[in-house]
Amino acid sequence: MTETARRSWVIDTRPLRVPAYRRLWVGNGVSFYGIQFTAVAVPVEMYELTGSSAWVGLLGVAALVPLLIFGLWGGAAADVLDRRRLLLASSLLAWVATCALFAQALLDVRSPALLLAITAVQAAGFAAGAPARNAIIPRLVGPELVPAANTLGYTTQTAGGVLGPLTAGLIFAVWSTGAGVTIAYAVDAVLFTVLLWTAWRLPPLPPLPSDDGPRPTAGLRGVLDGLRFLATRPVLLLSFGIDIVAMVLAMPRALFPEVAAERFGGGAAVGWLSAAIAIGSVLGGLTSGWIGRVRRQGVALTAAVVAWGVAVGVAGLAHSLWLAVALLAVAGAADLVSAVYRQSILQTYAPDRLRGRLQGVHSVVVVGGPRLGDLRAGATAAWGGPTLSWAGGGFAAAAVAIALVAVFPALWRYRPESDGPATR
Template sequence: MLISLLRRAAIDLTPLRTSRDYRLVFSAAGISSFGSFITYVTLPYQVYQLTGDPLLVGLIGVCELVPLLVMAFVGGALADYLDRRLLVLGGEIGFTVLCGVLLVNSLGHQPQLWLLYLVAALTAALDGLQRPAMEGLTPRIVAPDQIPAASALNSLRMQLAQLGGPGLAGILIATVDLAWVYAFDLATFAVSLVCLALVRAVPPPPAADRPSLRSVVTGLRYARSRPELLGTYLVDINAMFFGMPQALYPFMAEKLGGPSVLGLLYAAPAVGSMVATLGSGWTARVHRHGLMVVLAAGAWGLAILVVGLVDSLWLVLLFLALAGAADMVSGLFRMIIWNQTIPDHLRGRLAGIEMLSYSTGPLLGQLRSGLAARWIGVNGSIVSGGVLCVVGTVALAALLPAFVRYDGRSGLARKQAEDAAWAASAADRAPTGGADRAPTGGADRAPA
């Protein structure tokens, strides 16, 4: 009986076994994310090292927010019109160049603070271009019934990177020059670029909408018309805006043990997330997806509140891990809602909106936590954020009853009907939707 229960709860590896392209994308994104999380920890630490000011560390989020707000819409529109694989590959090349800039800057006698902010902004812009295409790849390279399993695997991939990357970053920061830390990230891009180059072309849907302001507005109107989508966006923004304390990690580490503790603080939520992901087999049998997002967001806020109340390193790490587990449960159900219910011809644009929802909250949350820490201290900032996260989650649940009642089975049926209707009318739209489109450079790639 116990073995049977464990098998039912264990993560489903079917997409990795059945899809060659998914294996390549999984590998590329995994190794790239591992290196990027090293830089994700190192860049704010370098700002902290140069300034010692929590507000200036939090301002990294502001630098990232503005280009992200613009480029997520552009990236979403392009992902519905061009070969998504090429967009992902192009973004990866851009990230490689920016990592090289950080390496060169760190080698200088006096690293330039403004350059760190500039690279953060450009990285966010590239992420806005690449991420919608990456998110839009999943429904195209795995079967519809494998979406929950692929969502869990994507989360596991991210958590492995989030766990290993910051942990290694903490060790490297404490033992070697920052230039070597950036050099390690740069080396990981060589592997990801090879894997992405081997992925077969992923052409756009038939009669795809040309990138334009009108196409972006179409995506926004569709998102607004779906209360279950609005719920995923608003609940997560609320949770991350009030309950994201990452900008304070360098200051927490100073009180809890020094730079070597920094990597543990970043890695602790990933430990909880990984545990939740490895035991995610049960998610395929739960259909009240909206309710699960609400419950998980409330649990995240409660765990963050406790983080601000305790002063023991191990208790801080424990509750950060519990927060990470709650956030992962929320993320899994949000990804299932997005990938199982959004029609393919809108997937890129909606992925851009999704990216804003799960990116703006943490970025603005860094600024909020930094400002609050100036006024009421580090612990006060964390506690108040946890309280407001819980209050906001309860309020949103009351305002969005359709989201709380949402059943995933009806969402999947709706997607299948919308995809069929789009395919049936594609021939009529093709002459104006894409006949004059320039080649994407990958549509005629021979299968490997």
Template sequence: MPADPQTSPIPLPTETGQDPLPHTPGSPNDPHEDAPHKHRGIFLDLEPLRFSPAFARLWAGSAITAIGGQLTIVAVGLHIFDLTHDTFAVALVGVVALVPMIIFGLYGGMLADAVDRRKLALAAASVTWVSTAIIAILAWTGSTTVWPLYVLTTLNAVSSTVVGTSRAAILPRILPARLLPAASALGGISMGAAVTVGPMLAGVLVATVGVPWTYTLDLVLFLAAFWGIASLPAIVPDGASRRLPGLSSLVDGWNFLRTAPNVRASFVIDIIAMTFGQPRVIFPAVGAFLLGGGPITVGVLTAASAVGTLISSVFSGPLGRVRYQGRAIAWAVAAYGACIGLFGLVLGVVTWTGNARVGDLFADAYIPGLVFAALALAGSGAADNVSAIFRSTLLQSAVPDGVRGRLQGLFTVVVTGGPRLGDLYMGIMASLLLAWAPPLVGGVVIIALVYVLVATQRSFRHYDALHPVP
């Protein structure tokens, strides 16, 4: 039965036929940008691609590059697991990068409010490409030392964070506010396709031609990022000083965040989801010792959530008509927790019934368990994508352009840093208990904490996209 929006801590999101977002300062000067958006279908809204050729090129370049990025993410995990045979060693990839990502994510946001965002994105993308190239060289030379992989993946993560921060701060300058939900859904399509194709391709490549070729293909695909960014016009933020920012810039950003309860709540709810519901570091162990199938199983499990992301993006048309987006975020994150808990339950049932498998070949895999585990992860991907669409839209529409880079830096740190906390949680719990325990417990914790947050944050519960308030 539908919940009462006035009494339930997590009321159902309400839809409206009106334009969900008002004009955002800094949007393109289009005479129709404030008119209600007419998209009424259930399928993905492609209007952002038609409205802005600059966005179309940026989106295409990012989509191609994202596939290569997934190749390296999966390959690094398998590479380190092959060298160490230790799940916690895989988890350390994210943990080691966490503090540098926070520091440079914040500073990257400050830079995005002070300099040309296009030049900043190009410089950071160059660092990402070079760090990946060195990882590939180490693999080609047969190095068995693990610590350089930690250093280089940290550098890669830091520079990718700055690229993501700059790119997200650029979007409201090349698109009107009414098209931001559709742009976020298109981002879900590209990421869903990347995380569907990339991990599965990585599993096949690692199992057939090896890790070095997998890294090398990423280097080739990454060239598309340079094309997408370089084709943008100069994008200097409102009030930019064009000087390197200092501590006062960071303080100003923090002071703004203190007055932005809805933005804060969107950050906290994502940290909750990612800290207790990011099971990727247990995938190598699941593929080797529980479901069997080795690298192929790792690729299938990683791709499963992306399939959910892709499907939810394809049918994202109605999301542009959701007015109370705080409620939508809460429901989406609660559904994410339920799916992660279900994933852990499936692994538990496989263990309890004595169907656990050991093997590196796909023929060794326990197919029924793999199918149900993949379905649960697909549901988590769909729910997470819906949450991401509304969280991005809230940030981009409610925050002024002059401080958007700094808030986007915080957002990027949350989005990329949260999963690192999840890596630590999953790695420690899996080492102390069994692989099925951390996702099962984490799913329950997510649902409970979302209920508490929404029950205590009234402004977030009633956040209205027609009148965005940070």
């Protein structure tokens, strides 16, 4: 393979030449890997304490509410405060919550209510910092490298989403439940300090001076200003809408246990189905050198969502485990592409003074869409069976996405424009 051909496919690493971005990328990647230990350990500990899946389900509610509230507030705050300081403060809150999880496990407190409360605090810390973390990217690398930077970030996070749970599983295979959750929390707390260090090393990122629109606030008015701007921008509305369609109609993960047991004989099948989308995203990211050169980003986003829906739909009809895994991996690669372009469009289309607030809305969409998809999949399966729910949802997502851009062509026509110099 020639050097030119290799560069056209291999993941674009140019953003790593920017020291500030490189440190942030390392911090995000290491911390996300560590977060997976807690993501595995908290449900395990809750079930060990209560013996009830209902209590385990309450963990999702405990995390979802602060994610929604503080995601919007963090977005408004990111347009008013220095984004470096906001990221540092929110990361510190999340780290303190992780340390609290470690402490309660080490002391064997055995309180389900305390576990729910700490989970909520940790989610609030993550949600408050997420908009700032994403809004920082264009200031660090410049608009031309935003797609490449997002691809690097998503690929690293997805790799952590695969490797983290596998490593956590090894911990629980070697140690007892009590010791395992304690070790898992300790690993997360140690690895999370890398993100604190990288946030500390970022350059100051105060709001840019602007005469465009009213002075932003971190309260309800600031959130409403962001929502009003979003309501007048069809490109952004459609980019959010097409993602909601993809996740609500075509996210099949709630069906994996039933399909694995009934169609593929149980055993390790559910693990392969659960990992397949993430594996595809990692492979898609590693072969994504072409992403940054695409100018018709609206077309690419639409095509990726359609590919996601079709691949999920065909996987729902597969009666071979490995065919289903392969098709879900294709869907995962398409999902990575759509996520990169959706994030890139948001970061470059919106003015800097509003990026934080719109990132807050984006966080809510990213958090809420898959959870609504789980609800949709389970309810549809109870009515029409898992095959209809899985395959029908995938094909419906592809059809609705095509219909959306046909009726509202603003997204289809979108091309990025230059947004000024990068902050090094």
